[in-house]
Amino acid sequence: MSLDVLAIAAHPDDVEQTCGGTLIRMAEAGYKTGVLDLTAGDMGTRGTPEERIAESEAAGKHLRLQFRGNLRMPDARLENNIAARMTLAAKIRELQPRVVILPYWEGRHPDHYRCCELGYEACFLSGLEKLDPYTEPHRPFKILYSGLYTNIKPSFVVDISAQFERRMSALLSYTSQYGAGDAGSDLFPQEQEIRERLAAIARFYGNLIGVRYGEPFIVKEAMEIADIVALPVRSPASESTVCLSTKTFGCRKTLASSNPTSSRSPSSTPRIFLISLGKVICPCRRILTRGIVFSIFPR
């Protein structure tokens, strides 16, 4: 098999949140796409590995994938060792992707940044002729890093406005994770909550390029542009970023003082979009350990 795009992820349901819209869009453009999950999420509170893999195959149909595989490496204990690198390199030789999408190299979950490191090194190893005399060497031409789990300016954003709903359908195929149930309910939001959260993130990145929904990517190399007259995305960028707070729309005081529209009517919903999860410091000086940074867009 020779894929045009292969996304390598730590867990089933990662790509559905990070780059699934881009995979759908590439498939709709006629490219052969695939996803290789390294683990089956066997340390997850909900669902068995077998259920997670079955759900990922159902999600793969929504993503219009030509290939979906799972290497059954240990979840939450992912290691970048020689056995893992050789296993992944062999799979890359088999699938021969031109473009590989990896998670960004920093992140909250160790499996995510380890997947990035492991994926990068396996792509390199895969191109070495003497690695294995029985398979053809193959080194992907391009590696992209999906930036959704981090809070850095992307190298570029893909417009997924037309693919967003299909990506949601793919994610909701993981009924063990996003269906109703008590186990781990603090960790596993219900459908409406996850829909709003993902829409807010996609809306933020879409706004960076003037479209409804977007997915962010980072590349290590400079991007070549042949025609500067045809460059898309109007200057200057339209957003102003303000740190607000917490899991909900949180600190009303900060919200009101930062946004003139909400100071007149604090209970009305201002145009705010989530940027990232993680440790943030709110302008009200509260230090949050599980905060959310929002952006306010002027009307």
Ligand SMILES: [Zn+2]
């Ligand atoms: Zn994950």
